[in-house]
Amino acid sequence: MYNTKLNQKTSFLILTKFYSYEVKVLRKRAYLRAGYQSMFNSSGKLVLFLTVLIFVLSGNALSADKVFFAASIFVIMMQNMVYVIPSAAAGLGEIFVALTRVEVR
Numbered sequence: 001m002y003n004t005k006l007n008q009k010t011s012f013l014i015l016t017k018f019y020s021y022e023v024k025v026l027r028k029r030a031y032l033r034a035g036y037q038s039m040f041n042s043s044g045k046l047v048l049f050l051t052v053l054i055f056v057l058s059g060n061a062l063s064a065d066k067v068f069f070a071a072s073i074f075v076i077m078m079q080n081m082v083y084v085i086p087s088a089a090a091g092l093g094e095i096f097v098a099l100t101r102v103e104v105r
Helices: 002-057 064-101
Strands: none
Touching: 002 064
């Protein structure tokens, strides 16, 4: 009977420590994800702003058509980098895994 209570207490302590460790890991992961998401959401606007700023500081005349063109190019580049390139990398990974599983003679 004493041994059973001791096992229950040690199991409870182990479970409590594991839970607190898991909460710390999940909190750290949430902070990293929030930082990544905020950088992702603001990077397009920041790059466009810095591009226009450098363009103006270089002594060039700024017009709406130049800003619109730059913004359009950045949107196209961002779409490619966010959607096309990761899916291509995932497809290549799947191909390599499939080739290692299949024995080619």
